[in-house]
Amino acid sequence: MPEDSILEVRGLRKVYRVRASRADPGPAGSALLGHPLARRQRARALVAVDDVSFSVAPGQSLAVVGESGSGKTTVARMVVGLERPTGGTIWVSGQERSWRHVTSRERRRRAREVQIIFQDPYSSLDPRMSVRGCLDESLRLHFDWGRERRDARVAELLDQVGLDRRQAESLPRALSGGQRQRVAIARALASEPRVLICDEAVASLDVSIQAQVLNLLSDIRDATGVSYLFISHDLAVVRQVSDNVVIMRRGRVVEAGPTASVLSDPSNGYTKQLLAAIPRPGWKPTRSASPDES
Amino acid sequence: MARVEAPLVAPTEAPSRRRLDWVLVSTSSVIALLVIMAVFAPLLAPDDPNYANILATNQGPSAAHLLGTDSFGRDLLSRLIYGARLSLLGPALIIVIATLVGTALAILSAWYGGWFDRVASRVADILFAFPGLIFAMLAVAMFGPGLLAPVVALSISYTPYLMRVVRAEALRQRNLPYVAACYVEGLRVRTICTRHILRNVMPLLLVQAALSFGYALVDLAAISYLGLGVQPPTPEWGVMVSTGQSAILAGHPQESLLAGLMIVVTVVAFNLLGDRLATRQKGVVRA
Ligand SMILES: Nc1ncnc2c1ncn2[C@@H]1O[C@H](COP(=O)(O)OP(=O)(O)O)[C@@H](O)[C@H]1O
Numbered sequence: 001m002p003e004d005s006i007l008e009v010r011g012l013r014k015v016y017r018v019r020a021s022r023a024d025p026g027p028a029g030s031a032l033l034g035h036p037l038a039r040r041q042r043a044r045a046l047v048a049v050d051d052v053s054f055s056v057a058p059g060q061s062l063a064v065v066g067e068s069g070s071g072k073t074t075v076a077r078m079v080v081g082l083e084r085p086t087g088g089t090i091w092v093s094g095q096e097r098s099w100r101h102v103t104s105r106e107r108r109r110r111a112r113e114v115q116i117i118f119q120d121p122y123s124s125l126d127p128r129m130s131v132r133g134c135l136d137e138s139l140r141l142h143f144d145w146g147r148e149r150r151d152a153r154v155a156e157l158l159d160q161v162g163l164d165r166r167q168a169e170s171l172p173r174a175l176s177g178g179q180r181q182r183v184a185i186a187r188a189l190a191s192e193p194r195v196l197i198c199d200e201a202v203a204s205l206d207v208s209i210q211a212q213v214l215n216l217l218s219d220i221r222d223a224t225g226v227s228y229l230f231i232s233h234d235l236a237v238v239r240q241v242s243d244n245v246v247i248m249r250r251g252r253v254v255e256a257g258p259t260a261s262v263l264s265d266p267s268n269g270y271t272k273q274l275l276a277a278i279p280r281p282g283w284k285p286t287r288s289a290s291p292d293e294s
Numbered sequence: 295m296a297r298v299e300a301p302l303v304a305p306t307e308a309p310s311r312r313r314l315d316w317v318l319v320s321t322s323s324v325i326a327l328l329v330i331m332a333v334f335a336p337l338l339a340p341d342d343p344n345y346a347n348i349l350a351t352n353q354g355p356s357a358a359h360l361l362g363t364d365s366f367g368r369d370l371l372s373r374l375i376y377g378a379r380l381s382l383l384g385p386a387l388i389i390v391i392a393t394l395v396g397t398a399l400a401i402l403s404a405w406y407g408g409w410f411d412r413v414a415s416r417v418a419d420i421l422f423a424f425p426g427l428i429f430a431m432l433a434v435a436m437f438g439p440g441l442l443a444p445v446v447a448l449s450i451s452y453t454p455y456l457m458r459v460v461r462a463e464a465l466r467q468r469n470l471p472y473v474a475a476c477y478v479e480g481l482r483v484r485t486i487c488t489r490h491i492l493r494n495v496m497p498l499l500l501v502q503a504a505l506s507f508g509y510a511l512v513d514l515a516a517i518s519y520l521g522l523g524v525q526p527p528t529p530e531w532g533v534m535v536s537t538g539q540s541a542i543l544a545g546h547p548q549e550s551l552l553a554g555l556m557i558v559v560t561v562v563a564f565n566l567l568g569d570r571l572a573t574r575q576k577g578v579v580r581a
Pocket residue numbers: 016017018046047048066067068069070071072073074075292294
């Protein structure tokens with residue numbers, strides 16, 4: 001694999017076994033509906049990700065774009081080890097990470113390479129753990145530091161993500177969505193990863209807050225040299241944050257290349273459609289109109 | 295959509311913090327009093343609970359015996375106070391055992407899923423189908439009568455119930471993104487299960503433990519009443535209801551009645567407490 005990439009994915013594939021819906025009785029036919037045997041037969045394969053390849057260079061930002069259900073989250077979950085790929089290979093810092101069994105020691109090592117920020121800031125923080133507890137937990141896990149050093153680092157992380165130090169003792173429920181997302185970013189940064197995956201990280205925030213968080217992410221990149229895998233369905237956001245872009249549709253990559261050229265001169269019909277749907281200046285996205293809620 | 299939920303949280307929770315919750319205060323006080331009674335029985339009881347004065351049987355309340363005497367001439371008040379010991383210890387043991395085992399199995403099932411979950415849930419279903427009394431009879435046959443047999447039996451029949459309730463909530467927590475975040479952070483599974491999932495199912499666990507305590511007490515009393523549990527003359531409320539029965543026909547219902555009253559008061563206190571904790575939690579953030 002090429003040495004100049006920090007994250008490389010080749011031929012990635014994920015097939016879920018799902019139970020067929022009632023409208024689709026499957027090969028067993030409707031006579032067996034509800035029978036335990038029929039249930040097994042009604043399981044059908046859902047190809048969520050199909051032959052996806054891309055690579056991210058150190059300090060670079062790659063956007064993964066596609067409509068809801070196109071497999072973006074599944075790719076991210078496979079990269080961080082939350083989901084086991086059905087096929088294909090993932091390399092991070094030149095090391096393969098698609099093994100079957102991973103020890104907790106290996107998981108701890110990998111945590112220092114890739115971290116993820118989820119879409120929904122209301123459920124991605126433990127409701128019973130304070131901001132300090134959350135950040136300190138990660139620091140204790142990854143560094144052999146004393147109490148004072150960790151406290152200093154917590155304060156530094158809070159500063160870095162633009163949170164007030166007094167908010168360290170708050171529980172998530174005392175924070176707004178934007179503030180929670182900042183905590184999630186701080187937690188992801190605590191282990192000093194080389195790649196940060198943002199899975200629709202700003203999609204559920206108000207537009208003004210979105211811009212702040214996007215600026216924050218770009219400041220973080222300047223300060224730490226972290227690479228981004230930036231998942232979004234919003235091309236306006238993608239244009240702002242990414243160097244390269246991968247367009248996904250139904251689990252497959254339909255177009256890839258430098259963001260500027262893909263967005264200005266799309267070769268694929270689907271990309272053209274996506275671009276046609278892009279907001280013109282003066283257009284205000286409404287939260288309810290957001291197509292991706294998952 | 296969780297983000298719509300969140301702003302609703304603050305207003306529902308704030309008042310419950312400020313205002314004094316009388317149900318919570320009174321039920322906890324009653325329970326605290328019962329526990330004090332059990333622990334300090336030798337200090338509080340005016341008499342030896344087992345001293346039988348054959349010359350003073352079935353007496354009404356008097357200065358010497360505030361609640362009267364039973365059919366053996368023993369001081370009823372002292373017997374009720376001492377009776378709190380075994381009557382509370384039994385359900386406490388059952389709830390502790392069933393909660394520990396049930397919660398451990400529930401969280402492991404929720405985390406690992408697969409065959410472990412299937413086997414555990416199936417075994418729980420099977421145990422669930424047996425009434426506790428059948429276990430109690432089997433246990434008495436094995437261990438002989440006393441406190442041990444019914445405690446073992448009821449622990450086994452309460453475990454699947456607690457496991458079921460906790461498993462559903464643990465599973466919900468396990469699928470929330472914060473648990474995924476913990477995993478990606480590299481936390482050990484053990485740490486995620488105890489520090490995060492267990493901590494988040496704890497409120498539900500307390501409610502279920504409080505409610506189950508009441509049921510366990512009634513079940514134990516029934517087993518004692520049938521003569522399968524603690525044996526007379528040991529003071530225990532269920533036993534007292536049973537031994538007091540013969541005196542009822544002779545027009546002296548006080549022993550059965552007072553012991554029964556203690557059972558009812560304790561059960562109601564625990565049930566109200568459990569109920570109250572449950573309603574309070576509905577106002578608290580569920581994400
Ligand atoms: N755990 C799962 N089990 C079954 N199907 C799943 C699972 N996770 C995702 N899928 C399916 O995989 C497809 C891709 O989903 P996802 O990766 O979440 O898309 P995106 O993030 O682009 O919206 C969808 O059709 C979704 O229903």
